[in-house]
Amino acid sequence: MQEELKKSLSEAITQFNNRRTQLLQDAFQEGGEPALDKLVEEYDALRDAYFEILKRELDKNNPRYTQLTTATKAEADNLAKSLKKLNNVNEIVALTTSVINLVGRVLIVLGI
Amino acid sequence: MKQSLIVLLLLFLTSCSSSKIIELGSATASKGMDVSQKAQGIYASLSDQAGIDKSQQDQVKVLTHPSPSTMALPDTKAPDFSKQLEPRIQAYQNLFEVYKAFALLTDPKFSDKTKDAMTALQDSYDAIEKMPDLPADVKTKLPNVLKMVGEAVQAKEVKKNNEILYVLSEVYLELWNADKQTWNDYIDLIYNSYAEGLNTVDSKRYDVNKISQSNSEPYSDNATIILMYRLRNRDDIMKQKNDLKKQLATFGQALEELTKAHAEIAKQSTNMSTVISSLNKIEELLKDK
Numbered sequence: 001m002q003e004e005l006k007k008s009l010s011e012a013i014t015q016f017n018n019r020r021t022q023l024l025q026d027a028f029q030e031g032g033e034p035a036l037d038k039l040v041e042e043y044d045a046l047r048d049a050y051f052e053i054l055k056r057e058l059d060k061n062n063p064r065y066t067q068l069t070t071a072t073k074a075e076a077d078n079l080a081k082s083l084k085k086l087n088n089v090n091e092i093v094a095l096t097t098s099v100i101n102l103v104g105r106v107l108i109v110l111g112i
Numbered sequence: 113m114k115q116s117l118i119v120l121l122l123l124f125l126t127s128c129s130s131s132k133i134i135e136l137g138s139a140t141a142s143k144g145m146d147v148s149q150k151a152q153g154i155y156a157s158l159s160d161q162a163g164i165d166k167s168q169q170d171q172v173k174v175l176t177h178p179s180p181s182t183m184a185l186p187d188t189k190a191p192d193f194s195k196q197l198e199p200r201i202q203a204y205q206n207l208f209e210v211y212k213a214f215a216l217l218t219d220p221k222f223s224d225k226t227k228d229a230m231t232a233l234q235d236s237y238d239a240i241e242k243m244p245d246l247p248a249d250v251k252t253k254l255p256n257v258l259k260m261v262g263e264a265v266q267a268k269e270v271k272k273n274n275e276i277l278y279v280l281s282e283v284y285l286e287l288w289n290a291d292k293q294t295w296n297d298y299i300d301l302i303y304n305s306y307a308e309g310l311n312t313v314d315s316k317r318y319d320v321n322k323i324s325q326s327n328s329e330p331y332s333d334n335a336t337i338i339l340m341y342r343l344r345n346r347d348d349i350m351k352q353k354n355d356l357k358k359q360l361a362t363f364g365q366a367l368e369e370l371t372k373a374h375a376e377i378a379k380q381s382t383n384m385s386t387v388i389s390s391l392n393k394i395e396e397l398l399k400d401k
Contacts, residue, residue: 024178048191050301082269089226
């Protein structure tokens with residue numbers, strides 16, 4: 001139903017576009033500026049309706065994008081944890097180095 | 113002795129495969145950042161279309177009005193897609209942040225830092241005269257062994273996170289494909305309305321002298337000069353439309369290749385050339401042409 005409406009609107013817009021100057025000229029001659037304004041308003045309404053259908057199509061996927069945003073946040077946290085795990089290995093080695101340096105200094109101070 | 117050789121050989125083989133995974137992960141992270149950034153650029157272009165459409169429609173209204181001297185200044189309502197664009201831009205911003213973190217995790221120099229830390233540890237140990245000397249064999253091999261262990265741990269984390277990124281990229285691709293036709297329809301309506309509307313503008317509105325001043329084509333009669341000008345105008349508009357649509361199409365292909373790269377890395381036995389081929393395709397697709 002929506003697809004058919006979309007197709008009809010697209011065809012109507014194209015038909016108007018292809019005869020735009022002539023249609024506006026006719027409206028102006030028949031009813032002056034008010035008739036012309038009305039015709040342009042109707043054309044704008046056709047385009048608005050078409051855009052509205054496009055928005056609805058996109059809106060269907062909006063909740064899934066919001067879910068994706070949450071899922072990517074969770075993955076960013078996972079990556080931070082993984083990175084911490086890797087840093088821990090180096091930190092342990094660095095800590096051991098500090099302890100050995102300390103032991104060395106204690107041995108010197110005590111003159112052992 | 114034999115047992116320790118087997119352990120070392122096993123560690124060496126693991127290390128080769130680990131460094132391969134880390135290297136591929138690093139290259140994929142870099143391309144993942146490029147793809148996420150490209151998506152944000154595309155959504156920015158799509159967001160700009162509202163203003164472009166408004167301006168184009170205002171122009172057409174002036175040029176096709178039978179009495180421009182009496183018409184009010186047109187002010188076409190711009191199509192507002194901000195509610196649709198916002199969650200998409202946010203999702204790709206987050207994806208960029210994820211790939212940034214993945215790039216840190218896949219840093220190939222990470223295990224070198226472990227090796228350096230181990231060398232520093234040995235130097236500290238050696239500096240203490242009272243401590244017994246480490247066997248020469250241990251002294252030379254220990255930093256490398258620790259590097260291999262570090263690589264294995266890193267590769268395991270890369271594999272684990274790559275699998276999650278694979279699933280995520282698949283969903284991003286699925287949603288992109290679901291939106292694709294709608295964005296193409298959006299672009300078609302904007303540019304076709306403009307080109308079709310301009311096609312109907314009365315020839316009397318054009319000043320042949322001004323067209324001739326800015327163009328050196330060899331036509332003498334006014335009608336041909338105006339028609340040629342209109343043709344160029346129409347071609348320019350169609351080119352803008354097609355360039356934009358091409359960007360959408362190539363982005364979709366790049367996202368597909370990114371998903372393929374993740375899928376290959378996630379396999380038990382990763383084919384390196386398949387991943388590299390996908391990454392090269394992404395680079396080619398995202399190049400500004």
